[in-house]
Amino acid sequence: MTLDVSPVSPVIRSVSPVLADPVPPRRTRSAAAPDADRSPRAQRARALLRRPGFVLALVFVVLVVVAALAPSLFTTYDPYATAPVARLTPPGAAHWFGTDELGRDLYTRVVFGSTLTISAALGAITIALVAGLSLGVVSGYFGGWLDAVLMRVVDVSLAIPGLLMALAVVTALGFGTLPVAVAVGVGIVPGFARTTRAEVLRVKTLPYIEAARASGATRSRILLRHVLPNAWGPVAVLAVLDFGVAILSVAALSFLGFGAAPPAAEWGTLIARGRDYLVTAPWVSLLPGLFVGLVVISLNHVARTLEEVR
């Protein structure tokens, strides 16, 4: 379901064991240790804010997250009140996105749908982060047979088609936001695990890790205080990118019939419901679809800019 496409260098190495033996990374920027002095951060923030596209995308994403937390701030209509008289009205002054087949205001349903979709995607990413980081750190740091076993486990979940596994999980756990989050999250874990592992492999060869060991730090302390903070950089970018993938996966599952209980208005359900009216009332499916696309593009842009401006 997910393709590891962001930081190129760690991913190439992480996807195949042949390439897992670290070759000195082909980087044009030096790997900075965040524990160093603060001014590079401030410089970076200023560089980011100077890009209008980044700011725009970030503001939009923040607005969407706020809408997910407090949807009633953005609209006064009720997302569930049917009004058969106003069925399938085109977008206009009264209804910005038009109305759907039961006369409900579409813009309101999109806003209220953000809560469910964002929480499902967030849940998926959280599950993937926790599982992926743990797997990657343990596997990368300890190496040896533990590494081989854990990476084969990751291989297995890559080998089983993601959507198939998601279907099976949702059929097993039932409908709703949580099972969908679990299903999507499980599919994203491999990418996170591999990326983390590659970073850990790079980080653990650095001198200060050896210094920490020499000065008597316990393994867990090294892992938590030294390895993890340095290794999570690329994964953070991947997380933002995969947030968009999670949203799309949730939409795909809604299309196939799994999703939040009706009449809840998840984005995927909105697009799926509207597809019967693509010819006769295209806004019912097009506008939510474009909205989802816009959100995912913004997330992608934010992630890429964060990665480019280091």
Next chain:
Amino acid sequence: MTRLPPLRPRRRARRLVALTAAALSTVLLAAGCGSGTTGAGSVSQTGAPHNGGTLDLAFWPDNPAFACVDPFQTYWIEHRTVIRNFADSLTDQDPATGKIVPWLATRWKVAGSGKSYTFTLRDGVTFSDGTPLDAAAVKTAFDGNAALLKDLPTAYGGVYIAGYAGTDVVDDHTVRVRFSTPNAAFLQATSTTSLAILSPGSYAKTPEQRCLGQVVGSGPFTLDSYQPTEGLELSRRPGYAWPSSLNAHEGDAYLDHIKVSYVAEDSVRVGNLTSGAVDVAWPRNPFTPEQVAQLQGSGDTVVDRSLPGPSSALYPNTAAGHPLADAAVRSAVQKGIDRATYAKTIYGADYPVVQGPYDTTTPYAVSQAAGLAYDPDGAKSLLDAAGWAPGSDGTRVKDGRRLTLVEAITAETPGDVLLQDQLKQIGIEVQLKVSTGAEQPAVITSGAYDLIGTYYTRADPGVLQWILDPAISGSKALAQNSQTPATAAKVEKLFSAGTEETDEARRAKIYAGLASTLVQDGVSFPVAERVQRVGLAPQVHGFRYTSEAFGSFYDVWLDS
């Protein structure tokens, strides 16, 4: 990083312009080449029927859980249309009047108030493999079905031959079917696709083989191939000479072939018809009003027929502890459904409004419109009187419990949501609980629902027993839950009387009383009429619905 100076701006700009121009002209050229196709709206040549042509038909997806074309085993509506065209039945039923007319049998005699049926068979009928359709073949057919029922008690056709005791071959063209308990509905059953007669060779095959297409009938077409969930092909059977009187011609069918495809997406199926890729679009759920307008706008015709049998209705769970155990709540729900708005919103302005627990094409169906009138004020006062006071968020509360009804569904439809909103207006909260087909059995048997919908298709009112009679219902739990004991006794008596009564007038009275009881006591909450809507391309002529709202393609011919 050192970079060499880029190309001079003017050269760069010129290259870009050239590239864009090339791209644009390619697109325009291609568009010009591609737009020369004929849409479905072109004027067609009508005239006399003539032979030839392939009819392309698009159904909704095949049954993934049980893909079968065996007449006796399958309940899948679309396949029953297919079966109607390759297998014939002993009798036929007039869609307009419900009267049983001769087909493979020319005369019949009923004796013992439904315990014995004697049929006289038509001369000269053969199956498409050449074997004669005589009394022995009919005996093999019925005995074969009964034998299947022993192995597979869940076979759909079983309820049609309830109480079957055996078949006797009186002579080459006369056969007697015997029952141990009276079966007044058997005559109508002989006109259905479920009791269509297959060749003796078909009954020598295993049930699985029959399901997968190894079936031979005596119909105007033969089943050439069946790829489960992929497609079906039929072709004309030469030498067909025994249509029923309900058909428009005699002799061979006009069409050379019929090709069936399964299209999952409704909008794609409609688009296939409007763009001319198929000749017939056959959806499971009726076209939306917008789709009807779209079809009619491109020159296609939409033909309707209500499917006989139970209407699209919800059945309650009246077990103790559930809100619907209270008759007042049930009456309130009955009054709180705005059926006219439902029909208009979901299906369009010209869609029939449901009239009772049965669809209007079911024999003996009488309108219960009085008992189904939309009366929200009456509903509210009933609930007030029963002690359900309106709560803070609109949902009524009594003794600390909210008036919540759980409706078990497998897929959300706009109709479910509309109903939810309608009942919200009178203070009832409907929770739409979606579960997969896999989980539904558990939901039903554990009683974890308050409202559930199901339906069957059969042109006989006795069909409702398959939902409401615990003895023969497909789901004992659903049947027992749907009625309080007092009502159950009343309903059972009426059903038995109806099954055994052979006098037309008396039978009509019994079923009218039954429908009224079901509505008054809140056993069935009719929501919508079940209508089969079919889209036909302009070049298709001669289409006919059978009494069961299945399609007969025997008289169909295509413009050349």
Next chain:
Amino acid sequence: MLRYVLGRIAQALLVLWAAYTVTFVVLYLLPSDPVALMLSANNVQLDSLTPDQIAAARARFGLDQPVHLQYLHLLLRALHGDLGTSLTAHIPVTQLLASRLPPTLLLSSVAVVLALVGGVALAFLAAYVQWRPAKLLLTRLPSLGVSLPTFWVGLLLIQVFAFTLHWVPATGNLGWRSIVLPAVTMAIPTSASLAQVLTRSLRDTLDEPYVTTARAKGLSRFQVQLRHASRNAALPVLTILGLLVGATVTGAITVETVFSRIGVGRLAAESVLAQDVPVVQGIVVVAALAFVLVNLVVDLLYPLIDPRVVHAPKVVRP
């Protein structure tokens, strides 16, 4: 080298077995009884049958044995090439897969080729074009490809190209014309991802000193990009091929549903919903096999394309 190859093959087999077992476990954790499901497909619930009838139904489908015995039984049969019989279609799983696999393979191959062509062309253009607005557009365009839901894009393409312009049919399995739209729909997200990876890689490669040298020696930008940079930048693409195969089966599920095509993807979705365990396991085996094979091939090809990989000094692990 031989030890390495054998080791990789052994690991591949291990992954295959693990995928099979995990699928079995997940499917058996599914909530309901397959027998109940099959009966309810006939509108009959378990409670209306006698215990004898239920037991007979169970025995018919081999569902009356304890779970671990069923698993061993299935595994042993699978090792002999017998993947069991479909619980719903009543035909051998191998036969079912044999009829459904070729259309999906064809569709996926066409989609992968389209994705390669599209992604490479896009990345090449993005690296070659110097005009900033165009370059920015081309770099950001792939984001659009991975941001839109596949089924939605498919339906839109159908409405535009099949029903409005009449260029290609919307559904059906006949010939090249009905493959175009599904393949394009599947190719869009994968080509976008490919373009993203390749753009990044090309940009890094074009920053290398040897590229500057080549330009200084008089080669045009086009020649440099084509003959020198591409080969080095293409390495990540090969790596991603393995992931593309996995993404293909996923994409096939939605695409085959939308376009009503015959194939393994739609079969997978239907079988999971119908809890047809043998069919789902068969599909997983095939998909896992494909994934593992492609990765194996990639691992073996890589040293041939980039000799440094095998000869790079190993970093000593602490």
